[in-house]
Amino acid sequence: MLREMDRKGTANGLAASLLLLAAIYFGSGQLRHFDPALIAYTSATVFAVFGIVYRYSVWLQRPPTEMYWRRGWQFFLRPAQLPKNLLMLARLFWNTIFLQTFIKRRSHLRWAAHLLLSWGTIAACMVTFPLVFGWIHFEADPQDPAAYQAFAFGFHAGTFPAESPIGWFTFHILDFCAVAVIVGMALAMRRRVSDPGATSVQQFSMDFVPIILLFSVSVTGLMLTASVTWMEGHNYSFLALLHAFSVIITLLYLPFGKFFHIFQRPANLGVRFYKEEALRTEQAACARCGVAFASRLQIEDLKTVEEQLGMSWQYADGTHYQDICPTCRRKMLGANQLEAIGGPGYL
Amino acid sequence: MNSVFILDPARCIGCQACVHACGECGTHRGVSMIHLECMDRATTVQTTPQVCMHCENPTCAQVCPADAIKQTPDGVVQSSLKPRCIGCQNCVLACPFGVPKYDAGPDQMQKCDMCYDRTSVGKRPMCATVCPSEALYFGSMEEWRDRRQGTPVNTFRFGGQTVKTKVYTVMPARSERIDIRLTDIAGVKR
Numbered sequence A: 001m002l003r004e005m006d007r008k009g010t011a012n013g014l015a016a017s018l019l020l021l022a023a024i025y026f027g028s029g030q031l032r033h034f035d036p037a038l039i040a041y042t043s044a045t046v047f048a049v050f051g052i053v054y055r056y057s058v059w060l061q062r063p064p065t066e067m068y069w070r071r072g073w074q075f076f077l078r079p080a081q082l083p084k085n086l087l088m089l090a091r092l093f094w095n096t097i098f099l100q101t102f103i104k105r106r107s108h109l110r111w112a113a114h115l116l117l118s119w120g121t122i123a124a125c126m127v128t129f130p131l132v133f134g135w136i137h138f139e140a141d142p143q144d145p146a147a148y149q150a151f152a153f154g155f156h157a158g159t160f161p162a163e164s165p166i167g168w169f170t171f172h173i174l175d176f177c178a179v180a181v182i183v184g185m186a187l188a189m190r191r192r193v194s195d196p197g198a199t200s201v202q203q204f205s206m207d208f209v210p211i212i213l214l215f216s217v218s219v220t221g222l223m224l225t226a227s228v229t230w231m232e233g234h235n236y237s238f239l240a241l242l243h244a245f246s247v248i249i250t251l252l253y254l255p256f257g258k259f260f261h262i263f264q265r266p267a268n269l270g271v272r273f274y275k276e277e278a279l280r281t282e283q284a285a286c287a288r289c290g291v292a293f294a295s296r297l298q299i300e301d302l303k304t305v306e307e308q309l310g311m312s313w314q315y316a317d318g319t320h321y322q323d324i325c326p327t328c329r330r331k332m333l334g335a336n337q338l339e340a341i342g343g344p345g346y347l
Numbered sequence B: 001m002n003s004v005f006i007l008d009p010a011r012c013i014g015c016q017a018c019v020h021a022c023g024e025c026g027t028h029r030g031v032s033m034i035h036l037e038c039m040d041r042a043t044t045v046q047t048t049p050q051v052c053m054h055c056e057n058p059t060c061a062q063v064c065p066a067d068a069i070k071q072t073p074d075g076v077v078q079s080s081l082k083p084r085c086i087g088c089q090n091c092v093l094a095c096p097f098g099v100p101k102y103d104a105g106p107d108q109m110q111k112c113d114m115c116y117d118r119t120s121v122g123k124r125p126m127c128a129t130v131c132p133s134e135a136l137y138f139g140s141m142e143e144w145r146d147r148r149q150g151t152p153v154n155t156f157r158f159g160g161q162t163v164k165t166k167v168y169t170v171m172p173a174r175s176e177r178i179d180i181r182l183t184d185i186a187g188v189k190r
């Protein structure tokens, strides 16, 4: 199996994991603020980073992906366009990643579900990872035992009273995230079981496993809070084990299943810059009907990619089928059949 | 799935029943995926329907940078996976039959998936269910052979490229392959 692994992917994956380990070591004050009880979480995260970077690197080596990756950066970094591109990037980030408006255009229900699931999860990750890695930690204020001091990378970042709205909010932020995820999950699940279109194409491993994983992480997390708040810590260690188990499985699943789209999908931003360039430059006219149908840039890039994939759409007279527009292509099947049977009328 | 899909464009009467039925499909409600083209309005009334041919080695999937187009175990090429498709339109431009559609709103590709909600449970696709002239046929090969003439063919040649598809096209007897020539559509009128 080791021999089948992609070398570039393995090298990049290992480099990223080592970088994370170094960041944990130095970020936690040479492990002074790292809690050894969290070693299982940390190991799972390091593995997940390896897997994600490995898969991303392998994915980038596919000819069409490599082409867009290269072109996307090329057009984005072009000096004359850079200031405009940065503005556009900010706008795209706000619309497509923060507000996810493209999902709203499909359905409001899906949009609400995805917003709750994605932001619930992302916010929870932004809180837990720095805590687990020892990048952020809290200490009781030596001057005032009722107050907490927060430290980020060893630097004092603020003090707040434990019994205050801010303290309450800080210590319950993961509960809010869990509630958001559970509500989002319920909405997503409703669609998955009732929509005939969704039920016919969904797969257990691709579409249900992620929902079940997020659900178990959120519910066991909430149970921990419930145990501390209302049950005097009843069953706490068992619940903590259950929670750790579900989080670790989720981390290990990250590179393989549906969650990989979190890392892959932002490639859409690169495509936007490609499309901008395509609009600015020459358009390609169909070799049959003469109507402009796409950018010359994309048509030529497609020809390159097709050649890399071992395809040959060229005719003996030099015409390339890639120069034929989709409308003419749709007529070709009918036209050739008619020609074969000698014109209109049927067999 | 023992049924086969057989396309016979010459039988198309341009009634648009397939276009409207397609929009009722559960996997892409309200949006029709089938294409119905007028061959050449100035010279002929001939129309031709185009469904996804469900290629064995789909070009659309090969040129997709996001790995968003997957095949079911029974060879049906699915519409783009929503979380993956990055809306680049490579598939739209590279499909030899001009099938995938790009929707700018959600920034996604969508295409005919042979009504997978229906065909996966033994029903006929919407278009073939309503087509009055059997330009779109879905059923057993035996039944088709009992009633119809010609040979269903599913190998195509575009320049140097051979494409094999799940969906058949009716050709004269003993044909083995359709060599797609960039034929002049106006020239087919008699």
Ligand code: SF4
Binding pocket: B051, B052, B053, B054, B055, B058, B059, B060, B061, B077, B094, B095, B096, B097, B098, B099, B100, B111
């Ligand atoms: S006909 Fe076009 S869309 Fe359908 S499988 Fe083949 S390449 Fe893909």
Ligand code: SF4
Binding pocket: B060, B063, B064, B065, B066, B067, B068, B069, B080, B084, B085, B086, B087, B088, B089, B090, B091, B092, B108, B109
């Ligand atoms: S439009 Fe979507 S499905 Fe089509 S090639 Fe691009 S990413 Fe793939």
